[in-house]
Amino acid sequence: MSSTKPESVINDKAPSATRRDTLSITDNRTGRQYELPIKNETVRALDLRPMKVNDEDFGLMGYDPAFTNTASCSSKITFIDGDKGILRYRGYSIEELAEKSTYIETAYLILYGELPDKSQLADWSYHVTHHTFIHESIKKFLDGFHYDAHPMGMLISTVAALSTFYPDAKDIFNPESRRKQTYRLIGKMPTLAAFAYRHSLGMPFVYPDNDLSYCGNFLNMLFRTTELKYRPNPTLERALDILFILHADHEQNCSSTAMRCVGSSHVDPYCATAAATAALYGPLHGGANEAVLRMLVEIGSINNVPAYIKRVKAGEKLLMGFGHRVYKNYDPRARIVKHIAYEVFDVMGKNPLIEIALECERIALEDDYFVSRRLYPNVDFYTGLIYQSMGFPMTMFPVLFAIPRTSGWIAQWEEMLLDPEQKISRPRQVYLGHDLRSYTPLDRRG
Numbered sequence: 180m181s182s183t184k185p186e187s188v189i190n191d192k193a194p195s196a197t198r199r200d201t202l203s204i205t206d207n208r209t210g211r212q213y214e215l216p217i218k219n220e221t222v223r224a225l226d227l228r229p230m231k232v233n234d235e236d237f238g239l240m241g242y243d244p245a246f247t248n249t250a251s252c253s254s255k256i257t258f259i260d261g262d263k264g265i266l267r268y269r270g271y272s273i274e275e276l277a278e279k280s281t282y283i284e285t286a287y288l289i290l291y292g293e294l295p296d297k298s299q300l301a302d303w304s305y306h307v308t309h310h311t312f313i314h315e316s317i318k319k320f321l322d323g324f325h326y327d328a329h330p331m332g333m334l335i336s337t338v339a340a341l342s343t344f345y346p347d348a349k350d351i352f353n354p355e356s357r358r359k360q361t362y363r364l365i366g367k368m369p370t371l372a373a374f375a376y377r378h379s380l381g382m383p384f385v386y387p388d389n390d391l392s393y394c395g396n397f398l399n400m401l402f403r404t405t406e407l408k409y410r411p412n413p414t415l416e417r418a419l420d421i422l423f424i425l426h427a428d429h430e431q432n433c434s435s436t437a438m439r440c441v442g443s444s445h446v447d448p449y450c451a452t453a454a455a456t457a458a459l460y461g462p463l464h465g466g467a468n469e470a471v472l473r474m475l476v477e478i479g480s481i482n483n484v485p486a487y488i489k490r491v492k493a494g495e496k497l498l499m500g501f502g503h504r505v506y507k508n509y510d511p512r513a514r515i516v517k518h519i520a521y522e523v524f525d526v527m528g529k530n531p532l533i534e535i536a537l538e539c540e541r542i543a544l545e546d547d548y549f550v551s552r553r554l555y556p557n558v559d560f561y562t563g564l565i566y567q568s569m570g571f572p573m574t575m576f577p578v579l580f581a582i583p584r585t586s587g588w589i590a591q592w593e594e595m596l597l598d599p600e601q602k603i604s605r606p607r608q609v610y611l612g613h614d615l616r617s618y619t620p621l622d623r624r625g
């Protein structure tokens with residue numbers, strides 16, 4: 180972190196002998212002094228409200244566009260230390276989970292707070308596996324899309340459509356109902372994704388095979404052709420499983436915030452998940468993995484990298500897959516993804532774009548423009564190279580992000596619902612528009 184003193188510091192007195200976890204504020208407009216309690220390194224924005232000049236004033240608010248320094252909730256699900264490049268789900272390091280766990284086990288951990296024992300894991304796997312089928316009517320929605328419809332548009336629509344098949348999902352404060360919708364959402368996301376992919380190819384849908392693992396079945400629904408029994412390549416199956424672990428949750432990112440905000444109106448979890456999926460679709464968020472590949476294709480050759488970097492530094496382009504609101508160090512997930520890439524290349528052949536990606540990284544990690552802004556590769560920088568090598572079209576990359584993130588979204592949604600401090604999200608604003616003015620008749624305008 181920067182050692183220079185922030186401008187707002189007016190004197191650097193040594194802390195008093197008796198430390199008090201409070202903030203002393205003087206409102207220089209009135210000379211009044213206030214003492215705000217500090218808890219968990221935060222002050223409550225509502226504690227600013229009493230600070231007024233006139234009694235009829237609304238009172239002070241915090242102003243924080245895009246929530247760059249605002250905690251919207253307290254949570255026990257995921258911990259990130261952006262400076263140290265640390266990511267933990269329920270206290271377990273992402274490195275250890277990627278090495279020793281499976282996605283379906285990690286999803287249980289994220290949702291229920293503890294690693295499952297054998298019977299819990301068997302029960303959890305059984306229920307998710309037996310909720311992979313989707314209502315046959317959903318195929319009619321998919322048939323309505325153009326052949327070149329983006330699969331994220333199809334996924335957002337069909338996830339929302341699930342809410343029309345399961346009206347019991349509105350019973351959001353019934354734990355049994357939430358658990359059933361959780362089975363359905365985690366079980367059906369791969370099916371919806373695979374069906375969208377098959378639709379775009381004009382190929383028949385492949386139904387789930389309950390003998391296969393979560394990722395094995397997903398590969399089956401995507402790639403099975405004439406064989407009676409699909410046998411997933413174990414290296415690709417494990418690579419996808421690890422990628423799903425890495426993408427399972429990431430605390431209060433844009434799509435989780437959408438899940439919490441939309442869910443706070445007490446809508447059903449399918450519509451909230453559709454909103455979260457829509458947020459993830461953006462190229463600044465989960466759509467970045469697709470944007471990275473398009474960028475690497477646009478660069479085209481390692482010799483063109485310096486010219487592209489020059490355009491980035493001129494502010495004409497973003498180096499997609501670089502930078503992060505929280506990580507001001509190497510995204511720990513990107514390190515693991517880079518390792519997986521070579522395991523997939525060993526099976527599928529080396530993706531020639533990797534050389535361009537490595538050159539972008541090499542230059543960026545040395546160049547002061549990126550170093551001074553603490554821009555490092557994030558989770559999206561290398562994942563697209565793997566997905567492309569596995570045979571996925573670029574448009575499927577954000578879909579491959581949405582599937583595993585569904586467990587994180589549901590966990591964040593349920594934590595919000597059960598948090599006594601949470602209510603419907605309704606931020607304030609700073610109004611800078613017109614004051615009261617009278618209506619001007621049409622013939623007197625202009």
Ligand code: SDX
Pocket residue numbers: 428429431432433462463464465467491496497498499500501502503504505552554557558559
């Ligand atoms: C994900 O939040 C999460 O946890 C998200 C995620 C998850 O798991 O849910 O981790 C997944 O979304 C990863 C991020 C994927 N997006 C991209 O790779 C798109 C490219 N990255 C940028 O758009 C950007 O870095 C963001 C959106 C990721 C973060 O933006 P911030 O925190 O708002 O940072 P900023 O835009 O204020 O940038 C600070 C400075 C600016 O320069 P100055 O105005 O100070 O001169 O850094 C520059 C930016 O222009 N900058 C970049 C850059 N990212 C930031 N310059 C070039 N290329 C980039 N990628």
